[in-house]
Amino acid sequence: MKPISPWIWRRADWPVGALAYDAERAAPDLAEAYRMHGVLEGKAIAIGLGSTSQVALDALSDEVLATAAIEGERLSLDTVRSSVMRRLGLATSGPINRSVDGLVDVISDATTAIDTPLDEDRLCRWQSALFPGGTSGIHRIAVGRYRDHADPMQIVSGQPGREVVHYEAPPSEDVPAQMKRFIAWFADTSPVQASALPASRKPVDGFARAAIAHLWFESIHPFEDGNGRIGRAIVDMAMAQHLRQPVRLYSLSRQFLFSRSAYYDALNHAQRGETDVTAWVQWFARQSTAACHAASLVIDQAIEKRRFWEKQEGSDLHERQRKVLQRLLDDGDGGFLGGLNAEKYMKMTGVSKATATRDLSEMVTGGQLRSHGAGKAVRYYINVPGWSHGLAVEAIRVVQTPKEI
Template sequence: MRLMTTSRSISPWIWRRPDWPEGSLAYDARAVALDLAEAYRMHGILEGKAAAIGIGRTSQVALDALSDEVLATAAIEGERLSLDAVRSSVMRRLGLSTSGPINRSVDGLVEVISDATTATDTPLDEDRLCRWQSALFPGGTSGIQRIAVGRYRDHTDPMQIVSGQPGREVVHYEAPPSKDVPEQMKRFLTWFADTSPARASSLPAAGGKPNDGFARAAIAHLWFESIHPFEDGNGRIGRAIVDMAMAQHLRQPVRLYSLSRQLLTFRSAYYDALNSAQRGETDVTAWVQWFARQITAACHAASQVIDQAIEKRQFWEKHEGSGLHDRQRKVLQRLLDDGDGGFLGGLNAEKYMKMTGVSKATATRDLSEMVKGGQLWSEGVGKAVRYYISVPGWGHV
């Protein structure tokens, strides 16, 4: 899917409704209650597990979650970033030492996501959004094409999201004309400020009740993407706005999950849900429901990651003081990192030799010691013997 400016006209879009945006962005609180409740339940479980093992902002789990968010939000737009460059940038951002590669575009995206989730009390205004967009395109280009950077789009042709070959395009969405963007964004930013947790109680949403925090994040994303104020980078900035809305609501000091990874996994459904809401009925109940379910799924995936971290910690605590050699610890850590069934075909002497550089006699002795010590268990005989790490509940299938 790509952005395009053409002279083709399509109607009607959500922003063309007479009740846009207020009436078009209402939702049925009772209809979404169960989905929102499940999202909060799953997030609570995730927070509880993180607290149980003391996950901090520079922990491996937090580093991986932020790295995953950066990689995924770019990948949704079809941009594949270097994992090494992303990890290096994230580590520098977290104040950790690294000798990894430096990439200005990657640094810019990391800066945007970090700013959105840490400076939550700083107002979201036009200047801040424009600085975010500038950070995404430090050279002033998208690929080899020059784009408007650090300002709202100003071209006269319609801004459309299309797919398909030239001449056979399918127009999925057409944003408001560039001339209307400043006023449209002014209304959006005013709403975002007025519905922030600090002010929501004094300025209730439609229906006389403040917006739920997760629902507000969903609506903010839909509203921003519907305006599509920039020539490029709207998707990444729109997801950063989601991050900011969620961070304002949850006040969580450490990122534990990647919502963009969940959206990337179901990218087609993500675009379909957005497209349906942008040309849908007078409320966005279905969109809020879908969005809440993605939060639940993202938290569930992160919960499984923390489960693995807990299992690793428990494994090493159980075998503390076991007198393992460094090479044995290295192999055990590799097996733990690969997870249940992740080390294809199990471990054998030949694989151990390649991983450690030791002789066959040493490999056999090391493996036997780890079986005796309870770190590994084995099955098979002779050349068919395979070794598996001893973690309760792991089936190695």
């Protein structure tokens, strides 16, 4: 049986300087990540997305929800959105949660204060913000400082007595020196520093730098808790420094959550491997591409929504009709399970059946809705070009009289 390789930090070539990658091997994956990001950025510019646009609000909310969910913590969507809106200076009467506010503050600080040095004090303040009560669950933890316990820092799974050790980080006594080297590398490889490099020394690619920073930080695991969330905030900061993008357009943590098992496997494989981390950089680049692709689809939907409402300019729609149409748009192609009918419309708007029937008929006649079926089985779908709602196109017909509803 092939012996398990030592943890990466136990290798003789564990970085006094930095982890390395083969730029030529990683080039195709990195190039595709840049291409997809360019497509995403172009779409965002085309529709004039601002920092308080719905897409931007959703992207930041997704990042907060996903980075917590990766650690098994499920946050309330309403609480997260409320916190994000307050952070962006928007009015909201939503719920307040100090832990959620702390996570939003960490991610926002990482992506906005990108020219502020990343140092020990800033990292410790981030970790402290994640645990405002000084506890993780019901357990008290070291907050606002590196871990200092004598026990090994291990990532384990399984029942007590049958645990599987997936990774063991450097001893607590080694953390300050390890982090000092990491922080120095992060500063030395920043885009600002790279611009001053001599021609003979090539700067580290921005996407590769973010990948390496995440792996390096997670391998040190400097805090008693919160390392995953802070490590992904460091990724956000590295990407923001590189792309200089004023608006967050995608959530890399959402992609990591979607590929959670593969994410853990890739990290674990890299932490057991050599200090040449090319495979990790390639995997990270592919996830960046996927995250940009997912965000691009979201922007496509935003464009479709805008076009839909532009067509409705001058339409004599009641506010309740607009509310229902917006809900159908937000749910996307086929997202409103089972389609809309008079009963669902009544529940959504509080109107009588006669009014629901009339409203639906008006929207079919006006071209806002399409219908499928007849009699009690009729269902209504938002009329967006290209949306099939999972139905055969030829089976969808226009209903123009209330008798057919």
